[in-house]
Amino acid sequence: MLQIINLTKTFGSLKAIDNLNLDIPEGEIFGFLGPNGAGKTTTIKIMCGLLKPTEGKVLIDGYDIQKEPEKAKQIIGLIPDHPFIYPKLTGREFLRFIGSLYRIPLKEQEEKIPELFNMFELNQWSDDLIESYSHGMQQKLVMSGVLLHNPKVIFLDEPMVGLDPKSARLVKEIFFNLSKRGVTIFMSTHTLEIAEKMCHRIGIIQTGKVIALGSKETLQENISPDKNLEDIFLELTGGTEYAELLKYL
């Protein structure tokens, strides 16, 4: 469903992504982990066509995001880490805008939009300008926008930041159900617990290279069977060295 082939991205002399290869089947929830600056956001942006790859390509359901961007973009949904949205539109207007942008029939929009507001408990705010929304509310609105246009692949860049526990649970369940219905989900996160619980497979990336890939169980088997994901993550990315330094704080 989602193929990343020999992907490389350089910013000037910096290699943000270094020959990345991934193949993610339909309906999988893929967790993308890595320390700050590893290249997670960069990868997601390339897959959505916001950045151009220096080398390599990305195929979404067979469509090259660079060569057939309109076809590929019709079936993807993006929830970025900083979801900026038009502050001078109301929540409802924003969803109508998204609906028309993705050519969702008006009737379907009229049915789905109130449902989405209900689900994310945004009803009370639906006719307020977005500039008065909180961070979490804006994020929920962006998610509503993504759900509105029925994408086959959803990219989430640190989706749980800013959500209250109830909404976080809701979001987890929504994406779980979506994946059961065959929607592919690519998610970058720093919350290892979420990765552990939700993701079918996990990829750990450091300085633009995948350094570990597989389900939680395979990772444990291959690296150290008695450790949890956090320990594995720190071991792989070199976080344990700081233990000494921490003493001085």
Add this chain to the structure above:
Amino acid sequence: MRDVILLIKIKLKMLLNGIRFASGGKWIKVTILSLIGASFTWGLYVLFYRILVYLKGVPLLGPFLIVRLISMIFLVFFVMLVFSNIITAFSTIYFSSDLNLLLLTPLSFRSVFIFKFFETMFYSNWMVLFFLLPVLAAYANINSALFTFYLWIFVALFPYFVICTSIGILLSVVLMRLFPSKKTRDIFLVLGIVLGASTYLLVRFLQPEKLVNPDVMMGVMQYLVTVKTPMTKFAPSFWITQSIVSMVKYNLGRSFFYLGILSVSAFLISLVTVLIAQKIYYTGWAGAQEGGKKKKPKVYNSKHRIKESRFPFRFSGPMRALLAKDIKTFFRETSQWSQLLLLGTLIIVYLYNIYKLPLPYFYLKSIISFLNIGVAGFVLASVALRFVFPAVSLEKDNFWIIRASPISVKKFLWEKFWISLIPLLLLAGCLIVFSNILLEVDRFFMILSCATVAILTVGLTALGTGMGAIFPRFNVENIAQIESSMGGMFYMVFSLFYVAVILVLEALPVRMYFFYKLSGKAFFNIKILVILGLIFLVVNVAVVFIPMVLGIRKIKNLEI
């Protein structure tokens, strides 16, 4: 006070870094701007010098009139400065993004406030210096003042500026305490624009060009002599005038006396401002962070919504969505729609100027009607710089929504084109039809100029949209930065060149027509007409499509 100096130092360092790491393009821009500024200052100096020479020559009253004039200038600037300080203070003291950081630090509110006081003073007064210096230099020159006089100007201007800034800031602080909301700033922005526009209209309608006429000049001078301004003795503008005028006459005692009054008042009023602000600044600032929204929760309910389906044009769903979004955003952003007021003023002044033109002969009238096309083109180009060029840049942080969506870049950019073209065509139509009616041109000319201006509008819109996409500026705080960017300048140069080329291409056929009108003999040279027509076509097609295509390519490769 140490904190304030630290803050100012940091600000200066930021400024210096801006210069140190400036790109080549920025240097070019700075050079061009300084050249324009320098010639403007020079022009002002020459103009004022002449006026002063003239006034000095008036028997008996001369010196008196000069003092009156200078005192009036200081009075007018006093009012203007207070107002501009109010508006600047809103941005620097309440809505500046560094405040979130500054007010978190253990710095006292007073230190932050004093720092912001100086910042406001700098921002709102430095422009005025460019007006005042040439004027005062002319005054010094005509009285052959010593070099020390120039130093004196700076010494006297400092407390004058401090007073203006204090009053402005004090008013804004009190206003913000009374109406703590983002709306307050918006209201004052609109008020400021209305005030500026009406001043401009007033000055225009007073017909300053009539001053060239000696009779009128005499009348104005009589008025100046007779008018009584009792309050001015207590105004800072009076003190600074007295101080400067006495200095020229080497009346040191009097000069120092008024400087003393000026300085003491400046000190007192700034002290009062700081003391009052200390008490109420924080509450106002906290209030300013709120949108003032909760009073009428359902302002934008379905009844008030601009229904996308109501658009009369046959645009596709996504295109309509973009149009609706842009229209709503425009009319909900005060800093955007309020510019329409300025546009209205511009049109009035434009038509008024034409109305006032003396047009005795057919020949002169024809030339002016023809040049009017060029002037209209120039006006349209400036309007497009303000409203069309920033269209892409204004997508800013929200651009990811469109870039990640299946709408093609081509559609996106052409949407921007259409949404600008339609209102711009209306404006162009108004300008050219009404000005032609005022000029009483004949049928042929009406059709020719309407057609030309319509074509120019299409070309300028495409040029503005396309170049706005080629030179996008996403990391700006306000729209003025987009206009004054490198790309904005390029756009202006290209569009003026384009207007000139079109005029040149039409000049010959128009001349042939006039000869025909005057002599009754036809001079039409078909071959030349065909060649000119072809060039005309090529130029317009190029101006429409080249920038648009390059803009589309640029956005496709844009990384956000």
